[in-house]
Amino acid sequence: MNENNNISVDVATDYVDAQSEPEIGRYVFAYTITIENVGNVAARLISRHWVITDANGKIQEVSGDGVVGKQPRLTPGEKFRYSSGAVLETPVGSMQGRYNMEADGGTNFVAPIAAFTLAVPGILN
Numbered sequence: 001m002n003e004n005n006n007i008s009v010d011v012a013t014d015y016v017d018a019q020s021e022p023e024i025g026r027y028v029f030a031y032t033i034t035i036e037n038v039g040n041v042a043a044r045l046i047s048r049h050w051v052i053t054d055a056n057g058k059i060q061e062v063s064g065d066g067v068v069g070k071q072p073r074l075t076p077g078e079k080f081r082y083s084s085g086a087v088l089e090t091p092v093g094s095m096q097g098r099y100n101m102e103a104d105g106g107t108n109f110v111a112p113i114a115a116f117t118l119a120v121p122g123i124l125n
Contacts, residue, residue, distance in 0.1 A: 006039035007074075007101060007111035015120050016085065022120075025089040029118040032083045033067075035099070035111070037074035043103045044073040045080070050097040050113075055090035067099075091120040 012032045019028040037043060050062040065071065072080040086095060096115035102108050117124070 006037070007043065007099065008036040008038045009099070009111060009113050010034040010036070011113070011116045013116065013118055015118075020120075022091065027088045027091050027093075027118075027120060028085060029088065029093075030083060030085045031095070031116075031118075032081060033113075034079055034081045035072070035074065036079045037076050040076050041103045041105070042073055042075045043101045043109075044071055045099050045111075046071060046102050046108075047100045048097060049100070050095055052086050052088070052093065052095045054088045054093040058089060060086075086118060088118060091123050093118045 010033065014030045016028040016030050020026055035045065045066060047063065047065050048067055050060075052060040052062065068082045068084060070082075074080055086093075094115050094117050095113075097113045099111040099113065100108065101111050
């Protein structure tokens with residue numbers, strides 16, 4: 001990634017107890033992502049790719065255009081925040097992925113999303 005294409009990705013996660021059913025292996029997690037353009041060129045989020053792994057090693061891959069039905073264009077210093085969710089069969093898992101971006105001028109680049117943990121509160125020390 002060159003210095004014109006700096007995208008910062010922050011993640012906050014929550015366990016959704018009201019929608020989860022541990023007795024049948026259904027653990028629902030919500031996550032809120034804040035994407036910030038920390039570079040000096042505007043860029044649009046074109047598509048996403050997620051790799052979701054549960055504690056049993058089961059992997060789900062999710063790809064698609066944009067996020068929550070949008071392809072936000074972020075000018076330098078601008079942020080975009082959205083929330084979504086994931087359902088796991090175990091009380092602990094992780095997600096990681098990437099956003100495929102296009103800078104003004106047509107340059108494509110990848111904004112990586114570092115792995116983050118999804119866990120029922122109190123399950124990890």
